[in-house]
Amino acid sequence: MTSSFPLPSGGEVVRTVKTYGRDLFERVVNTAAAGFVAAVIPAQAADASMWYAAGGAGVGALYSLLKGMLARAFGDPNSASLSRKV
Template identity: 50%
Template sequence: MSMPNLSDLGALAKTAKTYGLDLGERVLATFAVATGAVLTTATAGNVGHASFWQAVGAGGVAAAYSLVKGVLAKAFGDSNSASLIKGV
Protein backbone atom coordinates (compact mmCIF):
# COMPACT_ATOMS: atom_id res chain seq x y z
CA MET A 1 0.00 0.00 0.00
CA SER A 2 1.45 3.38 -0.95
CA MET A 3 1.67 6.40 1.31
CA PRO A 4 -0.67 9.32 0.53
CA ASN A 5 0.91 12.33 -1.13
CA LEU A 6 1.13 14.98 1.59
CA SER A 7 0.82 17.80 -0.95
CA ASP A 8 -2.75 16.65 -1.66
CA LEU A 9 -3.85 17.01 2.00
CA GLY A 10 -4.46 20.76 1.66
CA ALA A 11 -6.71 20.25 -1.33
CA LEU A 12 -8.50 17.43 0.48
CA ALA A 13 -9.10 19.62 3.53
CA LYS A 14 -10.45 22.45 1.34
CA THR A 15 -12.75 20.00 -0.45
CA ALA A 16 -13.98 18.57 2.87
CA LYS A 17 -14.66 22.09 4.22
CA THR A 18 -16.55 23.10 1.07
CA TYR A 19 -18.55 19.86 1.19
CA GLY A 20 -19.39 20.39 4.87
CA LEU A 21 -20.53 23.98 4.30
CA ASP A 22 -22.66 22.97 1.29
CA LEU A 23 -24.21 20.01 3.12
CA GLY A 24 -24.96 22.09 6.21
CA GLU A 25 -26.61 24.79 4.14
CA ARG A 26 -28.72 22.24 2.24
CA VAL A 27 -29.90 20.57 5.46
CA LEU A 28 -30.84 23.87 7.12
CA ALA A 29 -32.51 25.18 3.96
CA THR A 30 -34.51 21.97 3.52
CA PHE A 31 -35.71 22.14 7.13
CA ALA A 32 -36.67 25.80 6.75
CA VAL A 33 -38.56 25.44 3.47
CA ALA A 34 -40.32 22.22 4.50
CA THR A 35 -41.44 23.73 7.81
CA GLY A 36 -42.54 26.91 6.08
CA ALA A 37 -44.43 24.93 3.45
CA VAL A 38 -46.34 22.90 6.04
CA LEU A 39 -47.21 26.02 8.01
CA THR A 40 -48.30 27.77 4.80
CA THR A 41 -50.56 24.98 3.54
CA ALA A 42 -52.06 23.66 6.78
CA THR A 43 -54.71 25.41 8.82
CA ALA A 44 -54.21 26.03 12.53
CA GLY A 45 -56.23 23.00 13.58
CA ASN A 46 -54.67 20.39 11.32
CA VAL A 47 -50.90 20.97 11.28
CA GLY A 48 -50.33 17.41 12.50
CA HIS A 49 -53.24 15.95 10.52
CA ALA A 50 -52.87 17.23 6.97
CA SER A 51 -54.90 15.67 4.18
CA PHE A 52 -53.25 14.04 1.18
CA TRP A 53 -53.71 17.15 -0.96
CA GLN A 54 -52.39 19.43 1.76
CA ALA A 55 -49.29 17.24 1.96
CA VAL A 56 -48.87 17.38 -1.82
CA GLY A 57 -49.36 21.14 -1.67
CA ALA A 58 -46.72 21.40 1.06
CA GLY A 59 -44.29 19.54 -1.20
CA GLY A 60 -45.02 21.96 -4.03
CA VAL A 61 -44.61 25.00 -1.80
CA ALA A 62 -41.32 23.61 -0.46
CA ALA A 63 -40.08 23.13 -4.04
CA ALA A 64 -41.08 26.71 -4.90
CA TYR A 65 -39.28 28.03 -1.79
CA SER A 66 -36.18 26.06 -2.82
CA LEU A 67 -36.35 27.59 -6.30
CA VAL A 68 -36.53 31.08 -4.82
CA LYS A 69 -33.59 30.29 -2.53
CA GLY A 70 -31.55 29.10 -5.53
CA VAL A 71 -32.34 32.24 -7.52
CA LEU A 72 -31.42 34.43 -4.54
CA ALA A 73 -28.21 32.46 -4.11
CA LYS A 74 -27.23 33.22 -7.70
CA ALA A 75 -27.75 36.92 -7.02
CA PHE A 76 -26.08 37.07 -3.58
CA GLY A 77 -23.69 34.08 -3.52
CA ASP A 78 -21.42 32.63 -6.18
CA SER A 79 -23.02 33.10 -9.61
CA ASN A 80 -22.05 29.53 -10.62
CA SER A 81 -23.63 27.87 -7.56
CA ALA A 82 -27.02 27.57 -5.90
CA SER A 83 -25.34 28.10 -2.53
CA LEU A 84 -25.61 31.32 -0.56
CA ILE A 85 -22.10 30.72 0.77
CA LYS A 86 -19.47 32.37 -1.40
CA GLY A 87 -16.91 29.92 -2.75
CA VAL A 88 -19.15 26.84 -2.55
Protein backbone atom coordinates in the same frame (compact mmCIF):
# COMPACT_ATOMS: atom_id res chain seq x y z
CA MET B 1 5.26 19.32 -13.20
CA THR B 2 3.89 21.97 -10.88
CA SER B 3 0.84 24.04 -11.63
CA SER B 4 0.81 27.80 -11.18
CA PHE B 5 -2.93 27.62 -10.56
CA PRO B 6 -3.58 27.34 -6.79
CA LEU B 7 -5.85 24.44 -5.92
CA PRO B 8 -7.43 23.91 -2.49
CA SER B 9 -6.37 20.97 -0.39
CA GLY B 10 -8.61 17.90 -0.17
CA GLY B 11 -9.63 18.76 3.39
CA GLU B 12 -10.71 22.22 2.31
CA VAL B 13 -12.90 20.81 -0.47
CA VAL B 14 -14.60 18.36 1.91
CA ARG B 15 -15.28 21.16 4.40
CA THR B 16 -16.87 23.40 1.77
CA VAL B 17 -19.04 20.57 0.42
CA LYS B 18 -20.20 19.76 3.96
CA THR B 19 -20.94 23.44 4.62
CA TYR B 20 -22.90 23.76 1.37
CA GLY B 21 -24.79 20.51 2.02
CA ARG B 22 -25.70 21.52 5.56
CA ASP B 23 -26.85 24.97 4.36
CA LEU B 24 -28.97 23.48 1.56
CA PHE B 25 -30.48 20.80 3.82
CA GLU B 26 -31.45 23.42 6.40
CA ARG B 27 -33.10 25.60 3.74
CA VAL B 28 -35.06 22.67 2.26
CA VAL B 29 -36.32 21.49 5.67
CA ASN B 30 -37.31 25.02 6.68
CA THR B 31 -39.14 25.55 3.39
CA ALA B 32 -41.02 22.26 3.80
CA ALA B 33 -42.00 23.12 7.37
CA ALA B 34 -43.13 26.62 6.42
CA GLY B 35 -45.04 25.31 3.41
CA PHE B 36 -46.77 22.68 5.52
CA VAL B 37 -47.83 25.18 8.17
CA ALA B 38 -48.95 27.66 5.50
CA ALA B 39 -51.02 24.96 3.77
CA VAL B 40 -52.51 23.30 6.88
CA ILE B 41 -54.30 26.38 8.18
CA PRO B 42 -56.29 27.03 4.96
CA ALA B 43 -56.76 23.27 4.46
CA GLN B 44 -58.44 22.97 7.85
CA ALA B 45 -60.56 26.05 7.20
CA ALA B 46 -61.64 24.69 3.80
CA ASP B 47 -61.95 21.12 5.11
CA ALA B 48 -59.39 19.92 2.55
CA SER B 49 -57.26 16.81 2.90
CA MET B 50 -54.04 16.90 4.90
CA TRP B 51 -52.42 15.16 1.93
CA TYR B 52 -52.96 18.31 -0.13
CA ALA B 53 -51.18 20.28 2.56
CA ALA B 54 -48.31 17.79 2.60
CA GLY B 55 -48.11 17.95 -1.20
CA GLY B 56 -47.96 21.72 -1.11
CA ALA B 57 -45.11 21.57 1.38
CA GLY B 58 -43.32 19.06 -0.84
CA VAL B 59 -43.59 21.35 -3.86
CA GLY B 60 -42.10 24.20 -1.83
CA ALA B 61 -39.27 22.00 -0.59
CA LEU B 62 -38.54 20.76 -4.13
CA TYR B 63 -38.40 24.35 -5.36
CA SER B 64 -36.01 25.22 -2.52
CA LEU B 65 -33.80 22.22 -3.37
CA LEU B 66 -33.61 23.12 -7.07
CA LYS B 67 -32.94 26.78 -6.28
CA GLY B 68 -30.12 25.79 -3.93
CA MET B 69 -28.56 23.55 -6.57
CA LEU B 70 -28.75 26.34 -9.16
CA ALA B 71 -27.23 28.71 -6.62
CA ARG B 72 -24.21 26.45 -6.33
CA ALA B 73 -23.72 26.66 -10.10
CA PHE B 74 -24.32 30.41 -10.49
CA GLY B 75 -23.66 31.90 -7.04
CA ASP B 76 -21.07 31.23 -4.36
CA PRO B 77 -20.30 27.48 -4.54
CA ASN B 78 -20.05 27.32 -0.75
CA SER B 79 -23.55 28.66 -0.14
CA ALA B 80 -27.10 27.82 -1.20
CA SER B 81 -27.69 31.51 -1.89
CA LEU B 82 -27.82 32.95 -5.41
CA SER B 83 -25.79 35.96 -4.24
CA ARG B 84 -22.07 35.73 -4.93
CA LYS B 85 -21.43 37.91 -1.86
CA VAL B 86 -22.80 35.45 0.72
